[in-house]
Structures are given as C-alpha cells and as structure tokens.
Amino acid sequence: MLNKFLASFGIGAARVDARLSESRVYPGSELQGEVHIEGGNVEQSISQIYMYLYTEYYKETNDSRTKHKEVLASYRVADALLIKPGEKKVLPFQLRVPYHAPISFGRQNVYLSTGLDIEMAVDPKDTDIVTVLPDPLVDQLFAEMEGMGFRHSHDSGICEYKKHIHRMVPFVQEFEFKPTGLFRSELDEIELIFEVYPEGVDVLMQVDKRASSLRGIFEEMLDLDEQYVRFSIDRQRGVVPGELEMRIRQALQHR
Known part of the structure; x- marks a missing residue:
C-alpha cells in the first residue's frame, strides 16, 4: 500500500526513456527510435504512451517579453498496457518531423517529450533535444x-x-x-x-x-x-x- 502511495507521487514509479536512432533530422523526414519502459516498485496501469515534438518562441506584450511553448506535432506510441515491478518493455517508434519545425540554430531548440499516462499518478516523462537541420x-x-x-x-x-x-x-x-x-x-x-x-x-x-x-x-x-x-x-x-x-x-x- 505504501509503495502504491509513493508511486502516485513518482517515487518508485515506472520510468520512461526515449532513445533516438539518430537525433539529427531534416524537416519532413522521419525520427526513429525506441521507447524503453522500466517498471518501478509496484504494478502500474499505463493508459497510453504519448510523444510530442515542441519548441519555444518569444512574444512581446506591453514592453515585456515572455517565452511560450508550441507543440509542433503529437504522437501516440501505444495504448493501454500493464507494467509489472521491475519489468522492462521496449517499443519502437517512427515519427515524421513536420515541415514547419524550426531549424535548430543558435539558442533555438526543438524537443521531443515522451510520457506515460498513468491515472491518479504523476506521469513519468523524458525529454530529448532533436537537432532539426536546415532544408x-x-x-x-x-x-x-x-x-x-x-x-x-x-x-x-x-x-x-x-x-x-x-x-x-x-x-x-x-x-x-x-x-x-x-x-x-x-x-x-x-x-x-x-x-x-x-x-x-x-x-x-x-x-x-x-x-x-x-x-x-x-x-x-x-x-x-x-x-x-x-x-x-x-x-x-x-x-x-x-x-x-x-x-x-x-x-x-x-x-
């Protein structure tokens, strides 16, 4: 019971790690890799595994400059699955980078966020930098x-x-x-x-x-x-x- 309670706050919960075959891609090309999931201290039900590609941009309003996140594309890797304590699962993914993704240039970055949707618990997440090359x-x-x-x-x-x-x-x-x-x-x-x-x-x-x-x-x-x-x-x-x-x-x- 204690382990379930702690896992709901992310302590001893399942972990996720997206591993890219190649982190350097062109707009319109495919991003490939594997999602590695490792069970924690308790059995957990994952309703879905999601990924989204995002970047950040600046907006000026009333002489103040603020940073905002923009999702470029979202993907669902898998639907519901059960992960047992200590169990390891590997799921391949193949995602297309949209043509409107900005180029990774100077301080401008593009990120791939991967998460496990677990009901009544903190979603385990992983973030990787994706290098978008100029067309x-x-x-x-x-x-x-x-x-x-x-x-x-x-x-x-x-x-x-x-x-x-x-x-x-x-x-x-x-x-x-x-x-x-x-x-x-x-x-x-x-x-x-x-x-x-x-x-x-x-x-x-x-x-x-x-x-x-x-x-x-x-x-x-x-x-x-x-x-x-x-x-x-x-x-x-x-x-x-x-x-x-x-x-x-x-x-x-x-x-």
Whole structure:
C-alpha cells in the first residue's frame, strides 16, 4: 500500500526513456527510435504512451517579453498496457518531423517529450533535444548569403510571435544577417523567413536600408526604410547562383 502511495507521487514509479536512432533530422523526414519502459516498485496501469515534438518562441506584450511553448506535432506510441515491478518493455517508434519545425540554430531548440499516462499518478516523462537541420534549399541560401559577406547576428534564428505569416504556427523563425562586405555601405541588415514544403521553399526577405541622410534617419525611426520581397524556390530547380544578390539589388532600387 505504501509503495502504491509513493508511486502516485513518482517515487518508485515506472520510468520512461526515449532513445533516438539518430537525433539529427531534416524537416519532413522521419525520427526513429525506441521507447524503453522500466517498471518501478509496484504494478502500474499505463493508459497510453504519448510523444510530442515542441519548441519555444518569444512574444512581446506591453514592453515585456515572455517565452511560450508550441507543440509542433503529437504522437501516440501505444495504448493501454500493464507494467509489472521491475519489468522492462521496449517499443519502437517512427515519427515524421513536420515541415514547419524550426531549424535548430543558435539558442533555438526543438524537443521531443515522451510520457506515460498513468491515472491518479504523476506521469513519468523524458525529454530529448532533436537537432532539426536546415532544408538543403535553405542551406544553399545561407551559403549564398555568406558568399556575399553576410554574417548571422547574435539573435539570428530565434522564433518570434507573428500572426498571419505562417499557416501552421503562431511564430516565425527570423534569420538576421549583417553585411560585412559587398553591401556594407547600403544595408543595415537583411532578415530571411522560410516556409518549407515538399515542392520547395517560400522566402520572405526584409531588406533594411542604411540611413544616409536626415530623411533616411527619420525613415529608419518610422521603419519606412524596410523593403519586403517575396519569392519561391522550386526544389527541382534549386537555388540559382546570384539570385539572392539580384533580389537584394531589386529591393534597393525600389527605395
């Protein structure tokens, strides 16, 4: 009786451990591994084994910045089962990472949470970091930016709350680049936002022009110096060398 009481508070209860075959994945690919369950000091009835992939984003409200959790996808590994004291069970899993999962970049992480749903007891949980690699097309765009002398800023890759931009989640992952060479005298920074899908990538590029006059300073204060450019890259065609530079120059000419 005492052991059952303690297990309800997580003391001597069953334990769960998700073991990934490979923790580095691409958006749209599969995450594979095994869920290891080990019984505690008493027999326990598990109603389900669940997993969910999640990330965190920031939201600014009334001059305060708060962090929020966003579930990207949820999965049910198994339904009801009984785990006896000291018993070990291993269940394989195969999960698809959604295309809207953010890239693991800088301080931005993606996590896999695994839990056992046990009635009238604290749910045993396990959390693992999943490294979401850039889609190959996004990787090519990053290489183009670096080739033009752009470097990621300190806050590049952080997910920020933005409504009505991404269809699946309430945030966007912004990649901020500072010019160090070719465009240093013309630009303050460039921000890139990606939406990846099976056929390709949609790109939203924000070009922030450097103030060169009193008028430019006022425009900068009012955010009027920012030019937005949207374009898509087909997966079969790939990134055409020089395309990003052409898009940037077109944005500058429209100012």
